[in-house]
Amino acid sequence: MSDARTRTEPPATLEAEDKKLVTLARATRARTQAAQGAAVRDSDGRTYAAATVALPSLAVSAIGVCIAMAVASGSGGLEAVVVLGEDDVAETDLAAVAEFAGPGVPVHHGDARGTLDATVLS
Template identity: 60%
Template sequence: MSGPGEIGPEDTKIVTLARSARARTGAAEGAAVRDTDGRTYAAATVALPSLALTALQAAVAAAVSSGAPGLEAAAVVTGAGVVDEASLAAVRDLAPAAPVLRADSSGAVQQIHTPESLT
């Protein structure tokens, strides 16, 4: 996992979408992914009696159900100090090399998970 550093405008966009999803629903987390065609998908934590998904799992599910061929990047906005393993696994299932950005509620990127950082 690498430190925050500078991110480009496309990554800034998915962080903004993740923040918006979280704020709109009041959920614990918001997430967004960008597919290999440049389309974006945003989601918030799903906590129903019959279904529980992290925000990142929900965003990946939205991308997959829309026919996304792969992912370029993902972002999650959370108050947690880490991106949970289930969320990272959902991204890795579709895109083993995609970076996963973890941002705080202000949108400041705190960590960037890459495949190299997970070994």
């Protein structure tokens, strides 16, 4: 994440719905062995989980796939995002969250085991 957005410690205790996102992101990443796994909750309470797509002809981040699924399902926005993996959250992903859902959406980042290390708002 760049310095343009404030990176903070994740909340000491996550809400149950955000814990569900951590579980979904961790399971998706483990199942696919992808660089990152992500899960989002949309403004209707629906969840979407995805992994990084890294094909020679198509590359999409895990957050990007989640946003695409939400948009394709007719969602009007996001309430929360979790992404797990070694790489930090890309500025392009933060920009996509902000463009789709507006400012103030928490994007939680953590390692492959699901231990969160940072939160940034879109």
